[in-house]
Amino acid sequence: MNNIRLGILGGGQLGRMLLQAGLDFNLYTLVLDPDENAPCRHLCEEFVHGDFKDYDTVYAFGKRCTLLTIEIEHVNVDALFQLEKEGVQVYPKPASLKIIQDKGLQKEFYRQNAVPTADFRLLAQADELENHLDFLPAFQKLRRGGYDGNGVTRLTSQEDFPKAFQAPTVLEKLVPFETEISVICARNVQGEVKAFPVVEQVMHPQHNLVDYLLAPAQISYKLQRMAIEIATHVTTALDIVGLLAVEMFVTPDGQILVNEVAPRPHNSGHHTMKANATSQFEQHLRAILGLPLGDTEPHCPAILVNLLGEAGYAGEAKYEGLPQTLQEPGVHIHLYGKKFTRPHRKMGHLTVLAPTLEEVKQKADTIKNRLKIIA
């Protein structure tokens, strides 16, 4: 363990939580991030200020590491291929990453590997849209660089074409779904795979917004098994080492379709830090260190409430209502080390624990609006 130099590409909150878990393993850690005030800044042995999309920067950083991982998938993959060739352990592997970075390759990979997913077409340019009127309504997604809902637009008819992306995109058939779920799988160097239980995105009953994440998902046992089987299959097929978060839709006729994947710790797994003996972060480290994977059984039902910056506030963050929030038993806070808030910025999360699904939902409804992040 003493000779491992673990490099992380990206120094945001996912890197921060990974470093937090990494303390248990005595790792020497290095972090590369373009923001000199990144949340990981003070938590590693070496912080390198630089661009993880730049070949030379990633290559030079990687040469100082024995083991390299990511907390964001939009990194320079060519540099990773070269580092792998020169003997650095790179997990997830560059070959897996190359497929995932490009939504077009990702979708083709699903088709080739019998992974259920919404029907799609690949477009080199927006002007090709004219040829696909029969395929609407559909989502047009940028093949590269999209994140958190950016790089996605909904095209219902020809009238929407002016807002279409002028770049290589995937045109994905709009699929009606009942529930959006996620399964986080880990696969270690030796090929052992373990999945965390299915998580459900619970929508707000009035607004069309995710209200919170609930574990376990409120779907039938059969659907849970199916979701875990599909996620395990994708993880193995993609030759993942580390974590793979697999986001899926459950359709009204009981089908499960893979929406997209992320080869790293994921927002839908943060509750595992409190609700499971093994967190997704410990699991990622076990996987890339070649250690046996930890037990993924939860202690109890859990809800994750994302803490976003209030609309209308930008500046140094203030946390209003924290004592009132934490006075509820089973409520824990996790802040991301960000000094400044802005509207809808992810500033942290609350984890809510209770012995039953009903209780955890009630408790989340009680406390979820008590805390406001203002400036």
Place this chain on the structure above:
Amino acid sequence: MNNIRLGILGGGQLGRMLLQAGLDFNLYTLVLDPDENAPCRHLCEEFVHGDFKDYDTVYAFGKRCTLLTIEIEHVNVDALFQLEKEGVQVYPKPASLKIIQDKGLQKEFYRQNAVPTADFRLLAQADELENHLDFLPAFQKLRRGGYDGNGVTRLTSQEDFPKAFQAPTVLEKLVPFETEISVICARNVQGEVKAFPVVEQVMHPQHNLVDYLLAPAQISYKLQRMAIEIATHVTTALDIVGLLAVEMFVTPDGQILVNEVAPRPHNSGHHTMKANATSQFEQHLRAILGLPLGDTEPHCPAILVNLLGEAGYAGEAKYEGLPQTLQEPGVHIHLYGKKFTRPHRKMGHLTVLAPTLEEVKQKADTIKNRLKIIA
């Protein structure tokens, strides 16, 4: 939260675990330690290399903080009194610390506050021992500076007097006991108190050594309630803000006697990081930040196995048998960030979790000798 500058006196493993938990609260942290390679070195915004026993060093360090706490009790308390006077929040309070630092004052405090404890006498010098032959067998304990079994000697008869300490000591009547237990209490700025469940030191059946720590303790419900009541009483009487670990003996006739206390996170509470939703470290932070205390209920029984450097090895630590240890479900490792091992040095711990007491003991017996720390 953004304006808090939390200083920690001491940068060892307890400080390290406190910083690890502190990440959840976005705290700006400063650490003072005389070892420039202390385990906290890379985990805080400001690491100050200096002696926490020195008045000027502690005072200057404290002036840079808004909130000051400790991970070791042998710090300069006069500087803390001065800092408190000048408006720094110091928790535990210097007045509590002053009593705890001196085993003589500690014992007198128990007597004055009706805390059950073994009978004792105070000695200014060892030559007074002649006057206390009637009090033997007894333990002679240094009033100040003892730790981890250092500063304690057993005197059975006059023949042991040559090994007696030549300093102010407590002579404590030897009490036969059946079980050694510990309760960690937290008390916050507002005076709310919560106790973690009772932990038992389980002795090795053959060797006269602590084998592991077991939570919950295998004592009757009535004794558990008594232990928690006593620990709560001591915590309140000492006006603790933060944690107080209360180590106690259970005697064959069902009495509980307080042995000693530590006003900080404690080895007997490390399992709470995995087995309880609120860890002792989160609880300490909630307490000193004036936040409501977290739920102390455990998810399941747990065992803590301390990982000590193997006898006969000194140098850069190597961890032999880690994969074999971690392949058992419910076993987690926590290393303390120490590069070098030496015989019996505390290098980390294992936490073992299982649904029942029997299972957790079986599992601990299976894995506890698999991992060796050598050089």
